[in-house]
Amino acid sequence: MITLTHVTKCYTEGIPALNDINIDIEEGEFVFIVGNSGSGKSTFLKLLTKELEPSSGQIIVNGTNLKKLRQRRVPLYRRNIGMVYQDFRLLKDRNVYENVAFAQRVIERSPRQIKKEVPLMLSMVGLAAKYRSNPKQLSGGEQQRVAIARALINKPKILLADEPTGNLDPSNAWDIMNLLDSINARGTTVVVVTHNMEIVKAMNKRVITLKKGVMVSDELPGESNA
Amino acid sequence: MRVMHKISTYIYTLKQGIINIGKNKMFSLASVATMSACIFLFGVFYSIVANFTNTVKGAEEKVAITVFFDEDMEEDAIKAIGEQIKKRPEVSKIVFVSAKEAWESYKEIYFEGNEELSAGFEDDNPLANSANYQIYLSDVSMQKTLVKYIEGMDGVRQVNKSDVVANTLSDFNKLLGYISAAIIIILLLVAVFLISNTIMVGINVRRDEIAIMKLIGATDFFVREPFIIEGILIGLMGSLIPLGILYFMYGNIVGYIVEHFVFLNNIMKFLPSHTVFKTLTPTALILGVGIGYLGSRITIKKHLKV
Ligand SMILES: Nc1ncnc2c1ncn2[C@@H]1O[C@H](COP(=O)(O)OP(=O)(O)OP(=O)(O)O)[C@@H](O)[C@H]1O
Ligand SMILES: [Mg+2]
Numbered sequence: 001m002i003t004l005t006h007v008t009k010c011y012t013e014g015i016p017a018l019n020d021i022n023i024d025i026e027e028g029e030f031v032f033i034v035g036n037s038g039s040g041k042s043t044f045l046k047l048l049t050k051e052l053e054p055s056s057g058q059i060i061v062n063g064t065n066l067k068k069l070r071q072r073r074v075p076l077y078r079r080n081i082g083m084v085y086q087d088f089r090l091l092k093d094r095n096v097y098e099n100v101a102f103a104q105r106v107i108e109r110s111p112r113q114i115k116k117e118v119p120l121m122l123s124m125v126g127l128a129a130k131y132r133s134n135p136k137q138l139s140g141g142e143q144q145r146v147a148i149a150r151a152l153i154n155k156p157k158i159l160l161a162d163e164p165t166g167n168l169d170p171s172n173a174w175d176i177m178n179l180l181d182s183i184n185a186r187g188t189t190v191v192v193v194t195h196n197m198e199i200v201k202a203m204n205k206r207v208i209t210l211k212k213g214v215m216v217s218d219e220l221p222g223e224s225n226a
Numbered sequence: 227m228r229v230m231h232k233i234s235t236y237i238y239t240l241k242q243g244i245i246n247i248g249k250n251k252m253f254s255l256a257s258v259a260t261m262s263a264c265i266f267l268f269g270v271f272y273s274i275v276a277n278f279t280n281t282v283k284g285a286e287e288k289v290a291i292t293v294f295f296d297e298d299m300e301e302d303a304i305k306a307i308g309e310q311i312k313k314r315p316e317v318s319k320i321v322f323v324s325a326k327e328a329w330e331s332y333k334e335i336y337f338e339g340n341e342e343l344s345a346g347f348e349d350d351n352p353l354a355n356s357a358n359y360q361i362y363l364s365d366v367s368m369q370k371t372l373v374k375y376i377e378g379m380d381g382v383r384q385v386n387k388s389d390v391v392a393n394t395l396s397d398f399n400k401l402l403g404y405i406s407a408a409i410i411i412i413l414l415l416v417a418v419f420l421i422s423n424t425i426m427v428g429i430n431v432r433r434d435e436i437a438i439m440k441l442i443g444a445t446d447f448f449v450r451e452p453f454i455i456e457g458i459l460i461g462l463m464g465s466l467i468p469l470g471i472l473y474f475m476y477g478n479i480v481g482y483i484v485e486h487f488v489f490l491n492n493i494m495k496f497l498p499s500h501t502v503f504k505t506l507t508p509t510a511l512i513l514g515v516g517i518g519y520l521g522s523r524i525t526i527k528k529h530l531k532v
Contacts, residue, residue, distance in 0.1 A: 049441065079443035089438045093249070106444045108232045150442070 001027040001158065001189050002048065007057030009043055009213075017043045019213040021057070025191065027157070030184040032200050033193045035210035041193040044210070045160050048191075049081060050074050062157055079107055082151030082159040082188075086166035088143040090135040090150075096122065097131040100150045107154055117153060125149045125179065141172030148179060152188070159183060161192045165199070173199060231447065239448070243455025246428050253424040254460060260420045261464025261517065264413040265510050269472040271406030272506055277497055278399040282366060284495040291361040291369065292386040293376055299357075303381055308359055311376060316368035321360045328356040367396045414517060421460055421521030425453050429529050436530070450530060454522050461518020465510045473503060 002025040009018040018040040025031055033041050046052040047059055050066050059066045062080060069077055083089075090099050097118055104114045122128050125145040135143055144164060151159055161180065165173035177192075177199050184190040194200060200207055209217040247254045293311070295304055304322075312320050323331075329351050361376075363369060369387060377385050429436070439449055477499050484491045 051441075075440065075443045075445045077443075078441065083441055089434075089441070091435050091438060093245075093432075093435065102439070103442050105235070105238050106439070106442055106448055108235050110232070111234050 001025050001029070001062060002191070003058075003060045004047075005058045007047065007054045007059060009040075009047060009052060010055045016055075016213045018047070018054075018210075021215055023208065023215065023218070025189065027189055028184070028187055030181065030190045030203075030205045031192070032203075032205055032207045033191065033210065034195070034197065034200060034207060038212075039210040040213040041210055042162055043213075045162050045191070045193060048158075048160060049078060049083065075106075079154055080156050080158065082148075082154075082156040084144070084147050084151050084159065084161040084164045086163035088135070088140075088147045088167075090143060090146055092135055095132050095134055096127060096138070096146050099135065099146055100153055103150050103153050121149045121153050139172070140167045141169075141175060144168065144172075144176050145179070148176070148183075152183060156188065158189045158191070161190070161194075163193055163195065165194060165196055170198075177203065235448075239451040240455055242452035243459060246452050246456040247459060250424060250428050250431070250456075253420075253427050254456075257417070257420045257424045257460045258464045258467070260413075261417045261461060261514060262468045264410065264417045265465045265514055266468035266471060267413060268406075268410050268513065269468055269506055269510060271402070271410070272509070273472070273476060273502055275399060275402055275406065276502055276505075277494060278402065280497050281493065281495045282396050282399060285366055291363070291373060291376070293359040293361065293382055294355070294384040294386075295357065296381050296383050297355050299381055304357070307379060307381055310379065311359065311361060314372060314375070316363055316365045316372055317361055318364035319362035321362075323358050323360060325351055325354050325357045328358065329353045414513075417464070417517055418521045418524075421457055421518055422525040424460065425457055425522045425525040426529050428453060428456065429525070450526050453526055453530070454519065457518040457520075457522025457525075458515055459518070461514040461516070461521075462511070464518070465514025469503075469507055469510050472506070473499065476502060 002023070004021050004023045007018060007021045008016050010016045021044070033044060035041055043052065047054055047066075048061055050069060053067075061077075064077060091102060094102070100118045100121060101114050104117065109117070119128060119131065122131050125148055127142060127145050127149065130138065130142065135146065138146065144167075148164075159180070164180070165176050168176060173196060180190055180192060181203065204221050206221055207217075207219045208215060209219075293307070295307070308320055308322060311317060332353060361372070363372070373385050373387055376382055436449055480496050480499075483494075484496065
């Protein structure tokens with residue numbers, strides 16, 4: 001599903017933020033990416049969404065070689081990837097319903113389908129009652145649920161999350177992680193960047209550890225001996 | 227590449243454009259006001275120029291020059307003079323009026339109702355030497371030149387020119403045209419600048435949102451279109467408002483002049499509103515919408531890297 005071969009990314013010449021990374025993530029996997037601040041985790045995700053270009057190496061996502069992907073087709077490519085961020089990145093000028101519906105308007109779903117699918121998705125993330133609220137009126141956990149609903153509404157094959165629980169209290173963090181887990185159980189490939197080692201240990205998934213841009217370990221479920 | 231979109235998408239982007247204007251009220255209002263002022267001035271100048279042009283044309287349709295010949299001229303000689311005058315490019319029409327015809331029309335005017343009084347002159351036409359050519363001009367501004375030319379011809383006794391007003395009007399009309407063109411160009415530049423600023427503010431306020439939209443997979447069209455719509459709507463409002471005001475004013479002002487300045491009404495030939503607005507309305511709309519579209523297009527290209 002996601003294959004990186006000898007990928008290096010330097011923001012400044014000679015100082016790699018990611019150094020010779022080789023990763024292979026299968027369809028349907030749930031993977032944690034962990035590492036200290038500045039180890040290159042966000043850089044890794046941005047390469048996958050083609051917000052950044054690698055300095056060298058090859059990235060293939062869902063059969064698409066990102067180097068060969070023309071800039072004009074990047075929007076279409078991104079529609080197959082759901083993105084969730086620590087700071088939620090909701091559109092502040094519209095309500096919960098419109099935030100989720102926006103992802104569908106972008107792909108030109110018919111208004112009738114939008115009216116059917118958005119409420120379904122909102123009830124799946126437990127926000128059916130708050131569809132008219134503005135993001136500002138929601139708690140962090142609720143905002144993150146909206147973001148997840150938006151990321152999933154178009155049924156992407158891949159969900160990428162950059163510290164999705166970073167701004168949440170432990171109970172909300174667990175709720176969100178469990179939500180991501182259930183999404184993965186339905187077949188979506190999920191990649192989660194996190195600092196929350198407690199959750200990582202408890203969930204028993206594949207864990208890739210980065211350190212100063214280098215991949216220092218890649219532990220499959222059950223292998224962890226930390 | 228041109229991509230067709232669903233109708234629902236156009237409706238959505240239209241809504242977003244309207245919302246943009248609502249969120250950016252102060253700047254939008256300023257843009258609409260400036261645009262309105264431009265189009266209004268344009269309309270005023272257009273109306274004036276159109277009326278002067280109409281008056282000049284009316285004058286051109288009237289007899290501009292009458293040519294009388296030396297006494298007892300042969301018919302052939304008169305014909306030769308006519309042929310020569312006809313060759314001049316500024317002459318649109320030339321009509322021969324014989325002495326008899328001249329007398330007939332004179333009679334009609336001066337002995338109207340007392341035709342028997344004129345009977346005494348019948349055998350001895352008092353206007354025996356008043357056979358003439360009536361020359362109609364295609365370009366009144368050439369009147370002076372033509373008169374000079376004809377006066378220099380053999381066999382011509384006298385040349386009467388009828389209207390000097392037309393000439394002056396024609397010059398004035400040209401001057402007015404230049405002035406209005408200059409003013410309008412300056413104002414339009416100001417309007418483009420203001421619309422461009424309005425759109426720029428809108429883009430800057432929504433930088434984060436635009437970035438998010440693009441991460442979700444919004445195409446350039448989706449991100450840009452609302453801003454284009456915003457520009458077009460500003461242009462549309464900025465032309466409809468002054469058109470409404472102009473329409474209301476035009477009828478009233480012409481009516482007032484006709485009533486209170488009789489001498490002006492004698493010189494001028496005023497156009498009815500529907501004639502003026504048949505051209506002015508589409509021109510103003512195209513101008514307004516065009517500027518709105520252009521202003522937003524330029525800005526997006528410069529400030530919205532998508
Ligand atoms: N736009 C940029 N320009 C220059 N350097 C950058 C840029 N973005 C990140 N870096 C550098 O690249 C390295 C990796 O950054 P990255 O954001 O990927 O780290 P991270 O693992 O996500 O950290 P955190 O856990 O704090 O989010 C850091 O040293 C950072 O300073
Ligand atoms: Mg990061």
